[in-house]
Amino acid sequence: MEATTLLIFYAFVFIRLLSIFISTGNERKLKKMGAVEYGKRNSAFLVLAHFAYYIAAAIEGGRRGAFFFDAISFAGLGIYVFSILMLYYVIYSIRHVWTVKLIIAPASHHVLNRSFLFKYIKHPNYFLNVIPELIGIAVFLHAWVTLGVGMVIYLIPLITRIRQEEAVMKEHFQNY
Structure with missing residues (x-):
């Protein structure tokens, strides 16, 4: 894998790690407020699946000799950039309740977001960030096997998470 591609891949990892730090900070604050976590194992x-996908894409891309300066890589980079913009917009929109875990704060601290994005797109973090992010990184690295097989594997816990989240939100918020 050429140096430019590797540098961009490391930037992808760094950007994702920043979101993990935000999540961890929010999780600590939420739990101090009495928040409860659901679906811990999932x-x-x-x-684990997210990081395994990144690693698989990097290995596959490296073996294929992934290179940056072609239309496919630029398309993957564009998809990835869109996904990260959506991630940070979602984080900004729901602020202190955003985590990578399924955590519900006490009612006094957990308010449903009724903005345009959340009103018209159910689970924007998953559909506008996570799925495009994984597609973007695989396309960027020309990691077609990772895209096909890895995405199918990843969708299993993601669909489970969405179902868990739906059930928990309906249980805690009457007007969800």
Whole structure:
């Protein structure tokens, strides 16, 4: 893998790690408020699957001799940039309740977001960030096997998370 591609991949990892630090900080604050975590095992599997996907894409891209200066890589980079913009918009929108885990704060601190994005797109973090992020990184690195096989594997805990989140939100918020 050429140096430019490797540098961009490391930037992808760094950007994702920043979101983990935000999540960890929010999680600590939420738990001090009395927040409760749901679906712990699935959350752990999602985090593991996310990093495994990154590693698989990097290995596959490296073996294929992934190079940066072609239309496919630029398309992947564009998809990835879109996904990260959406990630940080979601973080900004829901602020202190955003985590990579399924955590519900006490009612006094957990308010449903009714903005345009959340009103018209259910689970924007998953559909506008996570899925495009994984597609973007695989396309950027020309990691077609990772995209096909890895995405199918990743969708198992992601669909489980969405179902868990739906059930928990309906249980805690009457007007969800």
